Amino acid sequence: MSEKQMFWGNTGGAIFFGLMVLISLMTAKDAGTFRIMVIITEIIGVIILIGAIYSVLQLTSEQKWVPISVIAFIANWLIAAIGYEVGLEKNTDQKWLFFITYYLSLAATIFYEKKAFHRITGGFKLLPACCLFATSMLTVYILGLNMWWLLPF
Numbered sequence: 001m002s003e004k005q006m007f008w009g010n011t012g013g014a015i016f017f018g019l020m021v022l023i024s025l026m027t028a029k030d031a032g033t034f035r036i037m038v039i040i041t042e043i044i045g046v047i048i049l050i051g052a053i054y055s056v057l058q059l060t061s062e063q064k065w066v067p068i069s070v071i072a073f074i075a076n077w078l079i080a081a082i083g084y085e086v087g088l089e090k091n092t093d094q095k096w097l098f099f100i101t102y103y104l105s106l107a108a109t110i111f112y113e114k115k116a117f118h119r120i121t122g123g124f125k126l127l128p129a130c131c132l133f134a135t136s137m138l139t140v141y142i143l144g145l146n147m148w149w150l151l152p153f
Contacts, residue, residue, distance in 0.1 A: 006055040007063065010070045011127055013048035017074065018134055020044055042081050049074045066124050069116040072109040073131035076138060079105050090149045099146050109135055 001009070024037040048070065055067035083098045110132070117128040 001058075003059060003061065003063065006059060007066050007124055010048075010052050010055055010067045011124060013051060014070045014073055014127065014131060017041070017045050017048055017077070021077070021134075038081070038084065042085075045074050045077060045081070049078065062119055063121070063124070065116040065119040066127060068112055069120070069128040069131055072112040072116070073135060076102065076105050076109055076135050080138060080142065095149065099142070102142055106135070106139055 020037075020041040024034065024041050027033040027037050052067040052070040052074070056064055056071070059067070079098075079102050083102075088095055088098055113128040113132045113135075117125065120128065
């Protein structure tokens, strides 16, 4: 694959993953449909993550920050998906481990997205900003969940 195909593949993959997350959230009222959409979204996310890792290994130019941006974006969603799949709830004994892992991943994501924004040139420069925005929406949800579960009642 050429560099341009890898750039467009990673950009399109990140956009498609974001749309699948939104579609999954829209089906949240029906538990069966929601579960199926979450599994489909997780599979698509893992495929995109593997493609982005392959792109990082193949690219030699400064534009390899496009797939690094995609990896940083999907890493947080992957941690949230793992927490969902293991059945993380308020009464779970080791929920603190999930939150610490998520916050450390968030710090790494912010670092890599900012670095990618400064290193990417051209039209792909908007990708890290959009990925960071989508990650911030997940972070607001995780922060709310963390605070809610820390309440004493």
